Amino acid sequence: TMFVALCMLWMxxxxxxxxxxxxxxxxxxxxxxxxxxxxxxxxxxxVSQYDIAIAGKxxxxxxxxxxxxxxxxxxxYYVPPITGPLLFAPRKLDRTRxxxxxxxxxxxxxxxxxxxxxHMRSAYTKESLSVTLRDGQDSGGQELAAIMPRxxxxxxxxxxxxxxxxxxxxxxxxGVDDREIHFAMVFSDNVPKTDRDAVLETMRVFVEWHNRxxxxxxxxxxxxxxxxxxxxxxxxxxxFSVLTLTxxxxxxxxxxxxxxxxxxxxxxxxxxxxGSWLPIGEFxxxxxxxxxxxxxxxxxxxxxxxxxxxxSEGLTLEAKVLADYLLHSEPQRTRIVQMAATDSxxxxxxxxxxxxxxxxxxxxxxxxxxxxxxxxxxxxxxDIASSMAQSDVLVIWPGADVQLAVEVVKNQRPxxxxxxxxSRAIIFTTNAFDDDYWAQRVRFVEPHEISVTSHPRSFVxxxxxxxxxxxxxxxxxxxxTYYALSLLEAALMNIREDYYRDYLMERIERESEKDLxxxxxxxxxxxxxxxxxxxxxxxxxxxxxxxxxxxAVSDWI
Numbered sequence: 001t002m003f004v005a006l007c008m009l010w011m012x013x014x015x016x017x018x019x020x021x022x023x024x025x026x027x028x029x030x031x032x033x034x035x036x037x038x039x040x041x042x043x044x045x046x047v048s049q050y051d052i053a054i055a056g057k058x059x060x061x062x063x064x065x066x067x068x069x070x071x072x073x074x075x076x077y078y079v080p081p082i083t084g085p086l087l088f089a090p091r092k093l094d095r096t097r098x099x100x101x102x103x104x105x106x107x108x109x110x111x112x113x114x115x116x117x118x119h120m121r122s123a124y125t126k127e128s129l130s131v132t133l134r135d136g137q138d139s140g141g142q143e144l145a146a147i148m149p150r151x152x153x154x155x156x157x158x159x160x161x162x163x164x165x166x167x168x169x170x171x172x173x174x175g176v177d178d179r180e181i182h183f184a185m186v187f188s189d190n191v192p193k194t195d196r197d198a199v200l201e202t203m204r205v206f207v208e209w210h211n212r213x214x215x216x217x218x219x220x221x222x223x224x225x226x227x228x229x230x231x232x233x234x235x236x237x238x239x240f241s242v243l244t245l246t247x248x249x250x251x252x253x254x255x256x257x258x259x260x261x262x263x264x265x266x267x268x269x270x271x272x273x274x275g276s277w278l279p280i281g282e283f284x285x286x287x288x289x290x291x292x293x294x295x296x297x298x299x300x301x302x303x304x305x306x307x308x309x310x311x312s313e314g315l316t317l318e319a320k321v322l323a324d325y326l327l328h329s330e331p332q333r334t335r336i337v338q339m340a341a342t343d344s345x346x347x348x349x350x351x352x353x354x355x356x357x358x359x360x361x362x363x364x365x366x367x368x369x370x371x372x373x374x375x376x377x378x379x380x381x382x383d384i385a386s387s388m389a390q391s392d393v394l395v396i397w398p399g400a401d402v403q404l405a406v407e408v409v410k411n412q413r414p415x416x417x418x419x420x421x422x423s424r425a426i427i428f429t430t431n432a433f434d435d436d437y438w439a440q441r442v443r444f445v446e447p448h449e450i451s452v453t454s455h456p457r458s459f460v461x462x463x464x465x466x467x468x469x470x471x472x473x474x475x476x477x478x479x480x481t482y483y484a485l486s487l488l489e490a491a492l493m494n495i496r497e498d499y500y501r502d503y504l505m506e507r508i509e510r511e512s513e514k515d516l517x518x519x520x521x522x523x524x525x526x527x528x529x530x531x532x533x534x535x536x537x538x539x540x541x542x543x544x545x546x547x548x549x550x551x552a553v554s555d556w557i
Contacts, residue, residue, distance in 0.1 A: 022163060025159060025160045025163035025164075026160075026163045026164050026167055027164075028160035028163075028164075029160035029161040029162065029163045029164025029165065030164045032044060032060075032061070032157060032160060032161050032164070033060065033061045033062055033161060033164055033165075033168075034060060034061075034062050034067070035056075035057060035060055036055070036056040036057045036058065036059045036060035036061075037056070038153070038154070038157050039154065039156040039157050039160050040154070040156075043055045043056030043057075043059075044056065044059050044060070044151060044152070044153070044157070045059070045151070045152040046059040046149035046150060046151045046152065047149065047150050048146070048147055048148070048149045048150075049146050049147060050146055054149060059149055059151070061082075061161075064079045064147075065079055065081075065082050066502070066506050066528075067502040067505075067506070068083070068168075068169050068500055068502035068503035068505075068506055069081060069082050069083040069084075069165070069168040069169050069502075070083060070169065070498065070500075070503050070506065072506070072528075073101045073105065073107065073111070076107060076108045076110060076111045077111070077145065077147055078101060078111060078114060078115060081097075082165060082168070083165075083168050083169035083170065084165055084166040084167060084168050084169065084170040085169070085170055087123075087124050087165055088123050088124050088165075088166060089123050090120070090121065090122050090123050091119065091120055091121045091140075093120075095230070096230050096231060096234070096496055097496060098115055099231075099494070100494040101115065105510075119138075119140070119142060120140060121138050121139045121140030121142070122139050122140060123139070124139050125139070126158060126159065126162055129158060129161075129162055130153075130155075130158050132144070133150075133151045133153055133158065133161075134150060134151060134152075134153060135150060136148055136150050169498065169500045169502070169503065172499045172500065173266060173499055173500050173501045174264035174265075174266070175264045175265045175266030175267070176236065176266050176499040179236065179237060180236055180237045180238070180239055181236040181237070181238060181239075181266050181492070181499065182238075182239050182240075182241070182263070182264070182265050182266055183238065183239070183240050183241070183265050183266060183267055183268070183269045183488075184240065184241045184242075184243055184259070184260075184265040184267075184268045184269070184271075185199075185200070185203060185240055185241070185242050185243070185268070185269060185270055185271040186243050186245065186256070186268055186271040186273060186280060186294065187199075187242065187243070187244050187245065187271055187272050187273065188244070188245045188252075188272070188273045188274050188275055189244055189245065189246045189247075190274045190275070190400065191272050191273070191274055194473070194474065195272055195474060195477055196272060198473060198474035198477050198478050198481075199270060199271065199272050199295070199477055199478070199481045200242065201470060202465070202470065202477075202478045202481040202482055202485075203240060203269075203270065203481060203485065205465075205468045205469075205470055206481075206482065206485045206486075207238045207239070207240060207485075209468070210237075210238050210489060211237045211238060214232070214235055214237060215237075217232045218232055218233070231493065231496070234496050234497045235492070235493070236492075236499075240269075241259070241263060241265060243255070243256065243259050245273070245280075249275050249276055249278075249279060249344075250279065251279075252275075252279040252280055253279035253280065253282055253283050256279075256280055256283045257283055257287075260283075260287065260289070265289070266289075266290075266499065266501065266504075267289060267290040267291070267292055267488075267501065267504060268280075268284065268289060268290070268291040268292065268294070269292050269293070269484055269485065269488055270292070270293055270294065270295065270480070270481045270484040270485065271294050271295065272294070272295045272296075272477065273294055273295070273296045274296075274297075274400060275296075275298065275344065275400075276296075276298040276344050276348075277294060277296045277298055277299050277300055277308065277310075278298075278300055280294070280308075281299070281300040281306065281307075281308045284306070284307040284308050285306050285307050285308075288307060288501055288502070289307060289501060290307050290309070290501050290504050290505050290508070291307060291308040291309070292309050292484055292487070292488060292508060293309055293310065293311055293480065293483070293484035293487070293533075294308070294310070295311070295477060295480055295481075296310070296314060297314040297315050297345065297422075297424060298314055298315060298344055298345070298348060299312075299313060299314050299316075299532075304529055304530070304531060305529035305531070306531060307501075307505065308531060309505070309508060309526065309531050309533070310531060310532050310533070311447075311480065311520075311521065311524070311532075311533055311534055312447050312521070312532055312533070312534040312535070312537075313532050315345065315348055315349035315352075315397070315422055315424075316348060316349060316352050317447060317532075317535070317536075317537060318349060318422050318423060318445040318447060318537055319349040319350070319352040319353035319356065320352060320353075320356055321445055321447075321536065321537040321539070321557045322353060322395065322420060322445050322539070323353050323356035323357050323360070324356075324557050325539045325554050325557060326357075326393060327357070327360055327361055329554075331391070333364075333391060333392070333393045333417075333418070334364075334365060334391050334392070335364075335365040335366075335367075335389070335391065335392045335393070336357065336364065336365070336366045336367070336392070336393045336395060337366075337367045337369065337384065337388075337392060337393070337394050337395070337416070338350050338353065338354065338366070338367065338368045338369065338395045338396075338397065339369045339370075339371060339377060339380065339381065339394065339395070339396050339397070340368065340369070340370055340371070340396075340397040341370070341371060341372075341377075341397060341398055341399030341400075341405075342370050342371065342372050342399070343399045343400055345397065345398065345399050345400055345424075346370070346371075346397040346398065346399050347370075347397075349397050349422065350368060350395075350397050353395065353397075354366065354368055369384070373399075373404070374401075374404035374405070374407070374408060377404070377405060377408050378408045378411075378412065381408060381409075381412050381414060382412065385412070385414065385415065388414055388415045388416045389415070389416075389417070390415070390416075390417040391417055392416045392417060392418075393416060393417065393418045393419075393420065394414055394416035394418070394419045394420070395419075395420045396409065396419065396420070396421055396425075397422060398421070398422070398424065398425060402424050402425050402428055403428045405421075405425070406421075406425055406428045406429055409442075413437060416441070417441065418441060418443060419441050419442045419443070420442075420443045420444070420445070420539075421442065421443075421444050421445075422444070422445055423444055423445055423446050423447055423448070423537075425444060426444050426446070426550070429442075429542075430548050436544065438542055438547070439541060439542045439543065439544045439547060440544070442541065442542070443539050443540065443541050443553065444539070444540050444541070444550075445537050445538075445539060445540075446537055446538045446539070446540045446550065446552075447521065447534060447536070447537040447538075448476060448520055448521055449519050449520060449521055449522055450538060450540060450550055450551070450552055452475055452476065452479060452518075452519045452520055453475075453519075454519070455517075455518060455519020456519075457515065457516075457517065457518045457519055458479070458518050458519040460518070461479060461482055461518040464482075465478065465482075476520060479518045479519070479520045480520055482518060483516060483517065483518060483520060483524070486516050487508060487511055487512060487516055488508075490511040490514065490516060491504060491507035491508045491510075491511045492504070492507075494507060494511075495507055506528075508526070509526040509527065509528060509529075509530070512524060512525050512526040512533055513525050513526070521533070521534040522534070522536070522556055536556045536557050537556070537557060538552045538554055538555075538556060538557070539552070539553050539554040539557070540552050540553065541553055
């Protein structure tokens with residue numbers, strides 16, 4: 001019949017490619033871009049630097065051009081943007097786009113010389129893109145750098161990749177309009193009011209300061225014609241919504257999703273959550289919303305390339321550092337007893353600690369005792385009191401209410417030679433113990449800088465806060481919030497008008513290497529797709545001469 005004939009005609013190959021929907025082509029091109037898999041389902045093959053064979057994920061476009069398509073620069077190489085709006089239009093000389101790469105990072109002379117060359121070209125077509133990918137010549141006939149792979153691609157692969165590139169960073173992400181960029185800050189309802197107010201007030205003052213300066217700059221056109229002025233019209237005012245999560249942890253993702261549906265935000269910034277970040281992290285990854293430096297002890301362990309960026313691995317990191325310390329410290333310990341709350345604050349680090357010890361020293365005697373509440377902990381600690389020896393280590397992972405566990409140790413004074421708490425317990429012990437027992441036996445894992453106030457940049461930040469009337473009553477929380485906001489500002493300052501979430505993530509990675517750290521951690525930096533900015537901790541104790549002062553008993557681990 002005529003209908004059957006038309007259907008058969010529809011399935012005939014066109015230019016070597018069976019007709020498919022545009023969406024199918026986009027998805028095939030996305031797979032090629034991100035995973036290095038061809039339309040035929042095989043690892044893509046390519047040659048780089050004239051004779052180095054690469055294939056599959058190693059040859060995937062995303063390795064150099066990044067998820068946003070805006071490229072990167074490092075080691076003397078400049079990787080240009082290949083987003084749809086830029087690739088399929090003639091190249092223009094745009095100083096504001098090149099400015100961050102040209103002036104804000106250390107590069108060899110050949111790098112800046114190449115950036116200053118015009119390298120004009122026409123808009124890419126399917127034919128010129130084929131030549132570029134296969135032979136290494138751009139649409140203007142200029143030879144590309146040898147590091148750019150020369151690919152073995154079929155016409156079908158070219159068509160699919162081109163379809164995807166046309167969509168890449170082609171539409172500004174939600175949460176941004178011509179005037180304003182909107183963010184969210186997330187809290188859980190179990191956060192103490194003092195902590196919540198400290199974070200919120202720091203955010204309020206920072207946003208007010210940012211918006212006031214932007215209004216001032218916009219009122220002075222051409223005040224800095226060779227630097228800041230061209231960027232000011234591209235910047236946006238900031239606004240924040242505050243979302244308080246209630247109820248059980250399992251309901252948090254839906255609460256965030258419902259809030260986002262009512263008022264989309266460009267990113268989640270800072271905030272304070274007492275509980276697992278997992279449900280919020282799942283929202284961030286599913287919706288591709290950056291969640292930048294939330295203050296949480298329970299980040300998503302092993303996050304790599306996701307949309308949540310953390311200060312550290314939290315309690316998981318502390319468990320690994322503690323295991324490393326005990327395995328290498330003198331004297332060697334013969335028995336370790338863990339007492340862990342049955343909630344996530346106890347079970348997540350205790351499992352990581354147990355697994356690390358078992359894998360590295362399986363012969364070590366190791367007991368794990370769970371407890372439900374303060375009374376249960378107190379009873380179980382009395383049960384093991386008679387068997388504890390000077391050579392034993394007692395590790396306590398408190399639950400959500402840390403102070404209860406601290407009170408049990410204070411009252412019972414276990415006879416173990418070493419008693420170790422996570423960093424969450426420090427704030428509850430500064431005024432609790434003034435005798436030698438505490439200083440001699442008790443240790444903490446401390447992922448922060450031991451003395452935040454001694455860092456040179458902390459003087460600047462404290463002055464900034466005090467001149468704006470901020471009471472510095474929770475310095476670690478306030479400095480962490482300040483860092484998250486200042487890192488965000490640095491990233492957005494160089495983003496131009498390219499308000500795409502993947503690009504923000506990449507700018508955050510790059511800006512984190514600069515000297516913005518106010519001293520809350522010894523070092524904060526992110527590499528491509530890394531999601532934990534600080535990667536170690538100290539083991540500390542109270543000073544015997546100054547009982548409320550912490551001193552390190554280990555190097556940075």
